[in-house]
Structure formats: structure tokens, C-alpha cells
Amino acid sequence: MTGTLYVIGTGPGSPEQMTPEAAQAVEKAEEFFGYFPYLDRLSLRSDQRKIASDNREELDRANAALTRAAAGMHVAVVSGGDPGVFAMAAAICEAIDKGPEEWREIEIVVTPGVTAMLAVAARAGAPLGHDFCAISLSDNLKPWDVITRRLRLVAEAGLVIALYNPISKARPWQLGKAFEILREVLPGTVPVIFGRAAGRPDEKITVMPLAEADASIADMATCVMIGSPETRIITRKAKPDLVYTPRFYAGGSI
Numbered sequence: 001m002t003g004t005l006y007v008i009g010t011g012p013g014s015p016e017q018m019t020p021e022a023a024q025a026v027e028k029a030e031e032f033f034g035y036f037p038y039l040d041r042l043s044l045r046s047d048q049r050k051i052a053s054d055n056r057e058e059l060d061r062a063n064a065a066l067t068r069a070a071a072g073m074h075v076a077v078v079s080g081g082d083p084g085v086f087a088m089a090a091a092i093c094e095a096i097d098k099g100p101e102e103w104r105e106i107e108i109v110v111t112p113g114v115t116a117m118l119a120v121a122a123r124a125g126a127p128l129g130h131d132f133c134a135i136s137l138s139d140n141l142k143p144w145d146v147i148t149r150r151l152r153l154v155a156e157a158g159l160v161i162a163l164y165n166p167i168s169k170a171r172p173w174q175l176g177k178a179f180e181i182l183r184e185v186l187p188g189t190v191p192v193i194f195g196r197a198a199g200r201p202d203e204k205i206t207v208m209p210l211a212e213a214d215a216s217i218a219d220m221a222t223c224v225m226i227g228s229p230e231t232r233i234i235t236r237k238a239k240p241d242l243v244y245t246p247r248f249y250a251g252g253s254i
Contacts, residue, residue: 002106002183004028006076007092009083010041014021014199017119021109025076033065034078034088042078055096056140058088062095069106082115085149086136086164088199103218116223117162120195123205125234130249132160133140135166137174144174148181155185160231160245163224174217182226186210191233191243193225207233207243221242 005027010015021166026032029048032039036052053061061077069075079087089110096103121223133154135242156220161182166175179192188211196204196219206217210226218224229242230250234242 001072001100002054003069003071003073003075004107004109005092005110006074007077007083007089007110008237009081009087009111009115010036010038010078011114011179012081012119012199014117015041017199019111019113020173022113025109025111028073028074029076031065031068033061033075034076035080036171038078038080041080057137058091058094062088062091063099065097066092066099066103066106069141070100070102079113080116080143081184084112085115085134097237099102114199116195116198117225118166119198120162120193120205120223120225123195123198123203124193124207124225126244127160127191127227127231128162129245130228130230131158132162132245134162134164137178138171139174145172146167148200151178151181152185155182155248157227158229158230159230161226163226165220166218166222168220175218179213179215181208186226187229188212190229191227193227193243194222195225196222198223205230205240207241 006029008022008025026042031049031051033051034205035055039050039052065075065077073141076093084091117134135150137147188209190210191207192210192213193215194206228245231243231245
């Protein structure tokens with residue numbers, strides 16, 4: 001008899017932003033596979049077991065969890081944010097697609113979570129009020145030229161862009177290069193939101209125009225959001241400014 005594999009998103013980091021459905025899955029699971037910091041966000045019982053691994057071991061983690069679920073265990077694979085956005089749900093599906101036939105009989109339960117761009121958008125106002133997209137700047141799983149082509153095309157299409165994995169020690173230059181590409185297409189006045197650790201105690205939200213956007217502000221805990229030519233800023237004297245993209249399209253040219 002096979003067990004169940006829960007794919008859980010913990011949200012951006014605050015316990016209040018973890019969904020009740022994900023919390024219920026945590027209660028049911030016996031073993032938890034995930035990246036160290038994500039597992040540390042969970043308060044587990046003494047009878048529940050953590051199996052932590054490095055962030056670049058997604059397929060190995062998926063294979064290990066599926067093997068345990070196939071043996072009858074109730075297993076959870078844990079991601080930050082939403083497990084379906086640049087996270088473990090896709091790795092689980094990929095492992096099943098390439099794995100033994102018995103893995104296709106495992107009950108898979110993916111619980112949606114609050115992804116980083118939603119948490120950052122909520123703090124800033126409503127920058128995702130119109131059409132938008134999400135792009136990972138990591139070139140570990142796709143070529144850099146594909147990333148740059150997509151950046152240019154979505155900027156030309158007038159979409160708000162949420163950038164995941166914007167910078168790391170191994171990739172210190174890519175966000176700056178992305179800004180250079182976007183400045184060739186977009187007005188320099190377009191707002192850029194640096195949302196670091198949204199919902200956590202060390203949260204920091206910084207807004208600046210694209211012409212002045214400083215890549216060194218970001219780290220891997222930052223979701224960077226680039227507005228469209230339609231995106232506006234409402235300045236307020238005693239409160240933080242509000243960044244929003246109108247629901248209607250006014251037809252402004254890029």
C-alpha cells in the first residue's frame with residue numbers, strides 16, 4: 001500500500017502567511033524533505049522527522065520522498081512560498097514522469113502557498129493590478145540568452161515583471177545586466193520594487209526608478225518587481241508610498 005506525498009509551501013516566511021491547508025498537511029505527514037531553512041520554519045512533533053538537503057538537490061530530494069511514499073509513508077516535501085512557483089511541485093512531477101511506474105500510483109497533494117511576488121506586492125500596494133509575469137534569473141536550468149530574450153519581450157509587451165532568484169554569490173552580475181536590458185526598452189521612471197524577506201522580521205521594501213535601480217540592494221531573499229509604463233506611485237506624506245498598476249490599460253506607449 002502506497003502512502004501520500006504532500007507538496008507544501010510555507011509562504012514567504014511569516015507563520016501568519018502559511019495557509020491552513022498547508023498547516024493541515026504538516027499535521028498529517030510523518031517525514032519532511034526540504035532545504036534546511038524551509039524545514040526550520042516548521043514546528044514538528046517528536047514523532048515527525050526532518051530530512052534536510054541543499055537547495056540544488058531538488059531531483060534527489062524528490063526521488064527520496066517518492067521512494068518513501070511508495071513504501072507507505074506519509075511524506076511532505078517542503079518549499080518556501082508556493083511549491084508550484086520555481087519550486088518542488090515541478091521537481092516531483094518531473095521525477096514521477098521519469099521514474100518507476102509505481103510512483104504514478106502515489107497520492108500527490110499539492111497545497112498552494114503565498115509566493116514571494118504576492119507578499120511583496122501586498123506590501124507595496126498593487127503593482128500586479130494588471131497583466132504581469134514571473135521570471136527566474138537563475139541560469140542553472142535554462143540558458144542566459146533565453147532569460148535575456150524573455151526579459152526584452154515581456155518588457156516590450158508592457159507586462160509588470162517579478163524577478164525571482166535575482167542574484168547570488170555565483171551570479172553577482174545578472175541582475176545588473178537585466179536592468180541594462182530593461183532600460184533599453186522601458187522608461188527610466190518605471191518603478192522598481194526590491195522586496196526583501198516580505199513578512200519576516202527583517203523585511204525591507206525599497207522603491208526606486210529603473211534609471212537608478214541598484215542591483216547591489218538585492219540578495220537571494222529578495223523578489224525584484226519592475227513595473228510597466230502604466231505603473232504609478234501615489235506619494236503620501238505620513239505613510240509609505242503606494243505602487244500600483246491600474247486595472248485598465250490606458251494605451252501608453254513604451
